[in-house]
Amino acid sequence: MTRRNRSGVRGRYAKSEQRSTEILDAATTVFATHGYHAGSLRDIAAELDLSLTSIAHHFGHKFELLEAVLERADNTENGNEEFDFGSACRERGVAHATLQRVRSNLGRPELLRLFAILSTESSAPGHPAHAWFVDRYTRKVDALTRAFAFDQMRGRVQRSRDPHVLSRLLIGAWDGIQLQWLIDPSTDMEQAMSMFFASWSPGALIDS
Incomplete structure (x- = not known):
């Protein structure tokens, strides 16, 4: 029982991490194409066929998402x-x-x-x-x-x-x-x- 619960937690965490990565990928595409002001959260959600609520669950505000995109891009190959x-x-x-x-x-x-x-x-x-x-x-x-x-x-x-x-x-x-x-x-x-x-x-x- 305990093992199943722990596995479930890890599974949910992995799925959440994967979703965050997908959102960052989509946001990178949108911001790189339209810029920050013209690129909207709706555009990012549409890239993934998600609701705005799902985006907000992972990144509360548009700027928070922008900052995460920039930090990842600046520190990775x-x-x-x-x-x-x-x-x-x-x-x-x-x-x-x-x-x-x-x-x-x-x-x-x-x-x-x-x-x-x-x-x-x-x-x-x-x-x-x-x-x-x-x-x-x-x-x-x-x-x-x-x-x-x-x-x-x-x-x-x-x-x-x-x-x-x-x-x-x-x-x-x-x-x-x-x-x-x-x-x-x-x-x-x-x-x-x-x-x-x-x-x-x-x-x-x-x-x-």
């Missing part, structure tokens, strides 16, 4: 598998970690399109995701600054380079090249990013 960019930077350096991420991004255009659309939308201070993106870029710059400084200690990056400036340049180049690739998939993202490192941090692509 293909929407589901975790990617520890910080560990990759420490093990092989910023350049190699970045190119690994670039290669994985080639298989997730929908998630890149999501960020391209929502980051532009959220440049308006009143947008619900404005604070999230401000915080994201602050965290990214800080993390990359530390990673570039670590690379300098390991001899991967010239000490004459300012790690904070390098982090800003990297984010700007990365976002811009990804956008070009979304518009024209013939753009070679990996080659372009390799050229960035060759120009701004000579030696970064040499394994230490």
Whole structure:
């Protein structure tokens, strides 16, 4: 009796987790296609043939769902598998970690399109995701600054380079090249990013 109950709890939890994942997948598609304001909860529910009540059961508000979509997209390789960019930077350096991420991004255009659309939308201070993106870029710059400084200690990056400036340049180049690739998939993202490192941090692509 006890075993059946425990199994039932696990089963309900697994089904709930699966449903949450399905909702996040549908929300990613809707937000990446229409943006946040034009993409509605009704659109997301229609993607799954669910009621609005079912969506609200898992994610109480539209912004809560948006935040979950953004967090998942920012911390995974293909929407589901975790990617520890910080560990990759420490093990092989910023350049190699970045190119690994670039290669994985080639298989997730929908998630890149999501960020391209929502980051532009959220440049308006009143947008619900404005604070999230401000915080994201602050965290990214800080993390990359530390990673570039670590690379300098390991001899991967010239000490004459300012790690904070390098982090800003990297984010700007990365976002811009990804956008070009979304518009024209013939753009070679990996080659372009390799050229960035060759120009701004000579030696970064040499394994230490």
